[in-house]
Amino acid sequence: MEESLADIQRQLAASRAEAAELRRQNEVLRQELDERVALDEHLAGERGLLRTLIDNMPDHIYVKDRSGRFIIANDAAARDIGVASPQELVGKSDLELYPLDCGQCFFTDEQNILQSGQPLIDQVEENINRNGVRRWFSTTKFPFYDAAGTPQGIVGISRDITQRIDALEAVRLRNRAIELSADGIAIAGCTPGMPVLYVNPAFERITGFTQEEAQQRGVDALLDDESAAEGGDGLRDALQRQHEGRAVLRSLRKDGEAFWSDTRLAVVRDRTGSATHFVFTIRDISEARRNEEHMALLATRDALTGLPNRRALMERLAQSISMCERNGTQLVVAFIDLDRLKYVNDTFGHEAGDLMLKTVADRMGGCVRKSDTLARLGGDEFVLATLHQTPDPPAGLRGLVDGMLAKIQEVLALPLMLASEPFCITCSIGVAVYAQDGHDPDILLKRADAAMYVAKKAGRNRVAWYSPPTGPTPAECP
Numbered sequence: 317m318e319e320s321l322a323d324i325q326r327q328l329a330a331s332r333a334e335a336a337e338l339r340r341q342n343e344v345l346r347q348e349l350d351e352r353v354a355l356d357e358h359l360a361g362e363r364g365l366l367r368t369l370i371d372n373m374p375d376h377i378y379v380k381d382r383s384g385r386f387i388i389a390n391d392a393a394a395r396d397i398g399v400a401s402p403q404e405l406v407g408k409s410d411l412e413l414y415p416l417d418c419g420q421c422f423f424t425d426e427q428n429i430l431q432s433g434q435p436l437i438d439q440v441e442e443n444i445n446r447n448g449v450r451r452w453f454s455t456t457k458f459p460f461y462d463a464a465g466t467p468q469g470i471v472g473i474s475r476d477i478t479q480r481i482d483a484l485e486a487v488r489l490r491n492r493a494i495e496l497s498a499d500g501i502a503i504a505g506c507t508p509g510m511p512v513l514y515v516n517p518a519f520e521r522i523t524g525f526t527q528e529e530a531q532q533r534g535v536d537a538l539l540d541d542e543s544a545a546e547g548g549d550g551l552r553d554a555l556q557r558q559h560e561g562r563a564v565l566r567s568l569r570k571d572g573e574a575f576w577s578d579t580r581l582a583v584v585r586d587r588t589g590s591a592t593h594f595v596f597t598i599r600d601i602s603e604a605r606r607n608e609e610h611m612a613l614l615a616t617r618d619a620l621t622g623l624p625n626r627r628a629l630m631e632r633l634a635q636s637i638s639m640c641e642r643n644g645t646q647l648v649v650a651f652i653d654l655d656r657l658k659y660v661n662d663t664f665g666h667e668a669g670d671l672m673l674k675t676v677a678d679r680m681g682g683c684v685r686k687s688d689t690l691a692r693l694g695g696d697e698f699v700l701a702t703l704h705q706t707p708d709p710p711a712g713l714r715g716l717v718d719g720m721l722a723k724i725q726e727v728l729a730l731p732l733m734l735a736s737e738p739f740c741i742t743c744s745i746g747v748a749v750y751a752q753d754g755h756d757p758d759i760l761l762k763r764a765d766a767a768m769y770v771a772k773k774a775g776r777n778r779v780a781w782y783s784p785p786t787g788p789t790p791a792e793c794p
């Protein structure tokens with residue numbers, strides 16, 4: 317019985333110990349459970365943070381399995397691919413999500429990465445989503461592996477660089493426009509010495525200097541304005557004061573040929589308004605100037621003989637009359653009309669008539685002084701205007717002029733070969749004198765013409781001096 321009590325006591329002690337052990341184990345389990353719960357909470361919190369992080373990244377972040385199906389993707393990827401949430405991407409491949417060409421391209425790249433183990437770093441990709449929106453991305457993709465080292469898929473980050481590409485494209489377009497510009501463009505820095513930084517192909521073409529040579533010559537050579545026509549100094553001043561300017565300059569090309577350039581200066585400023593660069597634009601206007609000069613010449617010249625025309629004659633007569641008024645000199649106007657030009661035209665042809673006119677101009681030109689004016693009015697009408705100091709006695713003028721006109725008649729009479737036949741040119745000349753026969757160019761010319769008509773009527777090949785008609789006539793009338 318005592319034994320059995322002892323047994324019972326032992327068993328009780330054993331039970332107590334077992335219960336204590338169970339309580340201890342229970343406590344350990346409870347602690348482990350608490351720790352697990354805490355860990356799970358921690359992991360859930362971390363996962364949530366990571367999710368928040370990747371969903372707030374502006375770049376696309378994604379993980380795909382070996383067959384290119386999304387396992388993870390962030391909000392940016394979902395938004396740009398054109399689906400409502402990242403969950404919609406999970407399980408789908410680019411072949412389903414992008415237009416075929418684009419999807420195929422991404423798929424092939426990723427398969428290559430998986431096979432080669434080589435990552436793709438910052439590859440510029442054109443991305444057209446299923447809504448047709450076109451963007452540019454800079455993409456980095458690399459493989460990830462399981463514990464055995466077998467590739468399981470790829471992790472990728474794609475950054476939208478559409479704005480950068482568009483900006484680069486805009487710059488490229490502007491560069492191209494500068495390169496294609498017909499005007500020469502040179503850019504110089506605003507730093508001391510104003511170094512030439514760039515010249516475009518048109519600049520090289522116009523000046524003959526390469527960019528390197530232009531850089532060596534510097535900005536001063538651009539303003540080689542020794543003979544500046546309009547505003548050369550103004551341009552230098554504009555450069556110094558760092559403001560816009562314009563000038564027409566006469567510059568030299570590399571081969572020494574002079575050319576005219578319409579040169580403009582513009583100033584590039586930074587955000588604070590400080591000048592950073594000068595931009596010169598040069599337009600070669602040599603040809604336009606030549607044309608202008610030619611047109612101006614044509615406007616005052618007779619095309620056949622090159623002599624001054626009626627317009628130029630009238631201007632010279634007006635100037636000569638002013639001179640007479642100031643100096644008391646005398647102006648003699650001789651109206652010279654060829655005889656029988658119509659006969660020459662009709663008999664030998666119009667070209668022979670032209671030859672006769674040119675010969676007359678040349679021969680008469682050899683008889684007059686530099687200060688005289690020999691003009692062709694048109695047809696077979698020429699005018700010689702000569703200034704003379706009033707001789708002593710004044711009547712001596714007539715002798716002087718007659719001598720000069722006789723010389724003209726003499727050289728004109730030298731035989732001219734027309735169709736192998738010698739032809740003697742004669743002319744009829746009428747003379748009027750300022751101020752005795754008129755006070756203005758029109759009247760003088762009319763009176764010289766009237767006198768010439770008298771010479772014609774008298775039998776041609778002679779000189780007639782104007783004399784006022786007899787009988788009462790209005791004052792300034794031939």
Ligand SMILES: Nc1nc2c(ncn2[C@@H]2O[C@H](COP(=O)(O)OP(=O)(O)OP(=O)(O)O)[C@@H](O)[C@H]2O)c(=O)[nH]1
Binds near residue numbers: 666
């Ligand atoms: N070849 C040529 N002929 C011209 C030119 N301009 C006018 N003519 C001709 O010149 C002739 C001038 O005729 P007219 O004024 O009667 O003179 P003309 O034959 O010299 O006779 P007179 O003056 O009376 O002696 C006309 O037949 C015009 O057609 C020209 O530039 N070249």
